[in-house]
Amino acid sequence: MAQKMKTILISDLSGEELGEDGQTVKFGFLGADYEIDLSQTESDVFASTIQKYVDAGRRVGGRRQSGAGSTTRRDPSQTKAIKAWATEQGIDYPQRGRLSQDLVEKWEAAHRS
Incomplete structure (x- = not known):
């Protein structure tokens, strides 16, 4: 069962x-x-x-959350938030697969203030 x-x-x-x-x-x-x-x-x-x-x-330690060659997976809710934000901003992104580092950096910069 x-x-x-x-x-x-x-x-x-x-x-x-x-x-x-x-x-x-x-x-x-x-x-x-x-x-x-x-x-x-x-x-x-x-x-x-x-x-x-x-x-x-x-x-002083720990894993980096993003970057080239990183095998750390992003929290699915964060990926969803990035995609929603990109859609609101009119930014094209792949509907499947990995989000570009450029898109992630834009999202982080927009949410840093």
Whole structure:
């Protein structure tokens, strides 16, 4: 007999069910590793808040999330967000397969402020 399991993410901030918008964000602070489930909007706020500290800090380990030759997979909800943003901006992108690094960088730059 086959079974199908479904994981439903709940925002750790708002307590709301996230559906397709949800993602788990992993981060470290003061030597401890953390995970938090966030909506895309909450994740964007988190990323923009922490970005100035990341830019000023020194990388000491971990895997890079993007770049040439990377085998790290992007979170599917982030890929969906990038595609939605590209569509809103009128940017063509492949409907199947890997997103170009140029498109990912444009999305990151647009969501950095």
